[in-house]
Amino acid sequence: MADIVSFPKRGLVCVSGPDAATLLDGLLTHNVEGAGPEACVYTAMLTPQGKFLFELFITVPEVGTYWIDVSEPASFAKRLSLYRLRSKVTIEDKSEAFVVGAAWQTSALPSSAMSYPDPRNAQLPHRFIAPRADLALGDDAVAFQAYEQERLSLGVPDLGADLLVEKDFILEGLMDEMGGVDFHKGCYVGQEMTSRMKRRTTVKTKLCRVRFDGAAPEFETPILADGWEVGRMRSTGAGVGLALIRFDRAQKAISEGHELRAGDQAVQLDPLDWMVVPA
Template identity: 40%
Template sequence: MPSARLDDRGLVEVAGAEARSFIDRLVTCEIETMSAGAARYGALLTPQGKVIADFIIFVGPEPDAFLFDTPASCVGDLIKRLNLYRLRAKLTVADRSALFRVVVGWDEATHPPDAITMAPDPRRPELGWRAIVPVESRAPLGDVADSDAYHAHRIGLGIPEATRDFAAGDAFPHEALMDQLGGVDFHKGCYVGQEVVSRMQHRGTARTRIVRLRYEDEAGHAGAEITAGERALGRSSSAPGSSGLAMIRLDRAGDALSAGEPILAGGEPIRFDKPDWVRFPYPGEQPASPA
């Protein structure tokens, strides 16, 4: 029943009478209907549709306050971008990383009693729960793991995160699997970058995606080039143990498999290992027939 503190995460608070509507007009997820005890996965995009930062949004501790659990390295740019859009809105944007910290738990880990807000991870149930606790909290409790154990658990499920598995400002939501993980609401009103994201969704033009890998030598190769013959297919990112993630060109990988070419990461054989929650065809699979 492990739990862990994620010191690589920061917290941004948007609070005020107009905070809810302000956020909903900007981000990929819908928050107008959010209530206390819930969390949503989303991102703020550039006008060109690239992910500036992905995050998990919580309501709290006050009804008109929202906390963005985001990579620590994205906090500064996220605050800058939110303030750019704020104009005369009745709200404040502040870095709360020095006051609060993020704690996670999975496999029935003990909940922290002093959490100011907590919720099931909105991406996948197997990820467990996420809580925001005061910085002086003794949480996590019970079977305490380090953040590396959590990221190994996340990567084993095939779930990417910004800065670890794709660079901020360099990937579309589809490439980062946000469409697969509930990070994009395709029925909400306008938000920054929506036109590009909607076009990719309706045309099915996401040729590059993050996929889960299995390494035959039981040792991952983070940051290695993925190749087939003389062709580059992409590059690996997180690689704890024998599993890992990589951003690849699906079409090129599919062509290599059809031709019987071995696919390598850092010169070592790999295979693609599709999680059961992924809905797009992995390399080597046939696309689903239209209904």
């Protein structure tokens, strides 16, 4: 197996300047003060209605400079620029010059790389950011497939892959359980809906690890029980995947003896012990 893997849909956006922290803190679900060269702040950017936009991993290579590992970096940089107004901030998409990825063996990384534990789950490989010119990447498709299988086996969502942009909510994506939301920080875009969902415990639908035999169901395949939809498939690997499950409906169907099926495939719910399962 390869020692490192690059993430094909993720890139690096650099935000710097005297107003950088203030700008980011006013937009994201976590303050950025905890970020450092080897410490990551895991956070998200939302719509004003509280819907998911971007999942972010933020590190600080030097004071006043924030490196943001994000999917669709060009779209994120453009969205961030809309909020800049007169702030003294520079926003740069550096994805051409840098690689974002993960390392099973950090010793395989060049000295110019910055690596840190994945804040979502300590069992995942360390994430890294490294100059593209300093990396010798092998068969990345095989390495990425191995990484995805490990991620799915651990039941860890990749929100950029497992939530629908501007449709799903981050609490449905287990971001509370993974430490991606600070419910005590100041205001940010989308805070009102996120706080209301947490306070009123209205999160009935969540991503959940599922098991199946045979061919993996396609993305967004409806999961049915006795003809009623109880969820939708999201990312899949060999025999395991994540699905967005409406738990009250699914649990009622299971208690009545109905099988859950995604197309021709039977699926079984297999939630992790760290997940808060809706009652």
